[in-house]
Amino acid sequence: MKSIGIRLFLSYLVVLVVGVIVLAVVAQFSLPNAYGRHLGAMEGLMGGQSNGMMGRGGGAVGPEGLYQNFRFSFFEALAWAGLAAAVVAVVVSVFVSRGLSAPIRAMTVASQRISEGHYSERVRAAGRDELGQLAESFNRMAEKLEQTEAMRRQLIGDVSHELRTPLTAIKGSMEGLIDNVLPADAETFSQIHEEADRLSRLVDDLQELSRVESGSFSLDRKPVAVSDLVTFMRKRLSRQYEAKGVTLTSDLPASLPPVLVDEDRIGQVMLNLAGNALRYTPAGGRVNISAEARGREVEVSVTDTGVGIPPEHLPHIFDRFYRVDKSRSRQAGSGSGIGLTIAKYLVEAHGGTIRVESAGEGRGSTFRFTLLAAL
Ligand code: ADP
Numbered sequence: 001m002k003s004i005g006i007r008l009f010l011s012y013l014v015v016l017v018v019g020v021i022v023l024a025v026v027a028q029f030s031l032p033n034a035y036g037r038h039l040g041a042m043e044g045l046m047g048g049q050s051n052g053m054m055g056r057g058g059g060a061v062g063p064e065g066l067y068q069n070f071r072f073s074f075f076e077a078l079a080w081a082g083l084a085a086a087v088v089a090v091v092v093s094v095f096v097s098r099g100l101s102a103p104i105r106a107m108t109v110a111s112q113r114i115s116e117g118h119y120s121e122r123v124r125a126a127g128r129d130e131l132g133q134l135a136e137s138f139n140r141m142a143e144k145l146e147q148t149e150a151m152r153r154q155l156i157g158d159v160s161h162e163l164r165t166p167l168t169a170i171k172g173s174m175e176g177l178i179d180n181v182l183p184a185d186a187e188t189f190s191q192i193h194e195e196a197d198r199l200s201r202l203v204d205d206l207q208e209l210s211r212v213e214s215g216s217f218s219l220d221r222k223p224v225a226v227s228d229l230v231t232f233m234r235k236r237l238s239r240q241y242e243a244k245g246v247t248l249t250s251d252l253p254a255s256l257p258p259v260l261v262d263e264d265r266i267g268q269v270m271l272n273l274a275g276n277a278l279r280y281t282p283a284g285g286r287v288n289i290s291a292e293a294r295g296r297e298v299e300v301s302v303t304d305t306g307v308g309i310p311p312e313h314l315p316h317i318f319d320r321f322y323r324v325d326k327s328r329s330r331q332a333g334s335g336s337g338i339g340l341t342i343a344k345y346l347v348e349a350h351g352g353t354i355r356v357e358s359a360g361e362g363r364g365s366t367f368r369f370t371l372l373a374a375l
Contacts, residue, residue: 004100004130011096018092019085026081034073034080042069103131107138119146158321162202162336166195198336205338209320212345219265219349223258223374226291226300232263233270233289237278245283248274251290259298260374261350269343269354273302273367276339280365281306297352298373303366309358317356318344347371 042065106123113121122142125135173192176182211217230250241248259266270289277287285305292299309317313324320341347354347369354369 007100007129011093011100014096015089015092019089022088023081023085026084027077030080031073031077034076035070038069038073038076042066100131103135107135110138110142114142114145119149155320159206162321163199166199166202169195170199202336202338205336205342208342209338209345212342212349215349217265217349219262221260221262221350224261224263224266225258226256226298227252229263229267229270229300230289232267233274236271237274241278241287244278244281246278246281247286248278249286249288251288253292255293256291256298257293257373257375259371261371265346266350266371269346269369270300270302272339272343273369276367277302277304277306277365280304293373294370296373296375297370299368299370301366301368303364305364308361308363309356309365310361311358314356314358318354343369 103123103126110121110123119142122139123135125132125139170192173182173188173195177184177188182188227250230252234248234250238248274287274289281287281304287302287304287306290301290303309324313322316322317324318340321337322340323337344354351372352370354367356365356367358365
């Protein structure tokens with residue numbers, strides 16, 4: 001049954017039909033009985049007073065009396081039948097209306113429980129009518145709320161954990177300085193400065209993450225050549241690549257169509273992927289940027305010959321604060337585990353997808369993302 005309107009209509013019809021049937025059946029049985037009784041009473045009257053027009057006690061005899069007795073017996077039968085029909089109709093109505101109001105009551109109870117913080121509350125979605133659909137969307141809403149709540153808790157836990165590490169380091173160094181355990185030299189101060197720097201980068205990343213997660217950013221999409229994105233990234237990173245001794249190459253076909261993107265945002269994604277590739281590739285390694293057109297899309301790949309990613313970590317690599325090797329990232333100095341999460345949001349905001357491939361530890365990684373071609 002698709003519509004609650006039809007269900008209501010059918011419920012009324014059921015009550016009506018049941019009422020009429022009961023009315024007819026009861027009338028069928030009670031009418032002869034009542035008629036016989038009234039007729040008997042009239043015969044009694046006629047026998048006792050054969051030559052008068054009026055019966056004892058004012059009862060009429062003759063055609064008028066017959067009519068009156070018929071009326072009495074008719075109304076008596078009707079009264080019994082009506083009473084029976086009303087009782088049955090009330091019982092049927094109670095069942096029918098219970099069936100209709102039960103899901104609404106269940107949803108009221110569930111929403112109260114959810115508002116009290118019991119986010120795992122769900123209702124049973126029975127039927128495919130509007131109430132069934134309402135129950136389904138109610139459950140979806142409850143699931144979303146549960147996820148958001150879990151994410152909020154996780155975020156608070158993660159953020160406090162992430163803030164604690166550099167803060168502990170700064171505090172430790174300061175205490176060392178106060179107690180004269182650490183020398184007040186450039187190295188100590190630059191260590192403190194590095195930790196403070198990490199803190200401020202983390203705060204910047206968190207701000208950016210909250211912006212992209214809430215979707216409160218606008219995209220200024222224009223056709224952009226992929227080579228321009230690569231050039232922008234090269235300008236920013238080539239010195240660091242040279243300093244580490246990692247070769248950066250690109251391999252873009254001449255026929256590649258431009259992509260329809262917000263240049264700054266996708267530039268940021270490119271920078272993040274190439275920056276990661278550099279960070280996780282030892283000296284002497286190679287990073288290559290390639291792209292190919294695929295129908296209405298262009299797929300950009302950043303391939304490195306670096307440390308690679310073990311297969312069990314691949315599904316989580318875009319999760320926020322996820323790091324394959326926490327100590328390694330900490331030592332490398334700048335990993336907060338948010339960069340890829342932001343990259344994923346930005347690519348998806350452009351209608352694209354991002355994925356990672358790696359043959360395993362020490363065997364390099366490839367990050368690929370798709371963008372819409374500006375055809
Ligand atoms: P981070 O700031 O820690 O690099 P990301 O979100 O950019 O944060 O990356 C998450 C994790 O993914 C990194 O900590 C690292 O373990 C892994 N990772 C990212 N890029 C690469 C890569 N090119 N090679 C190997 N591991 C990588």
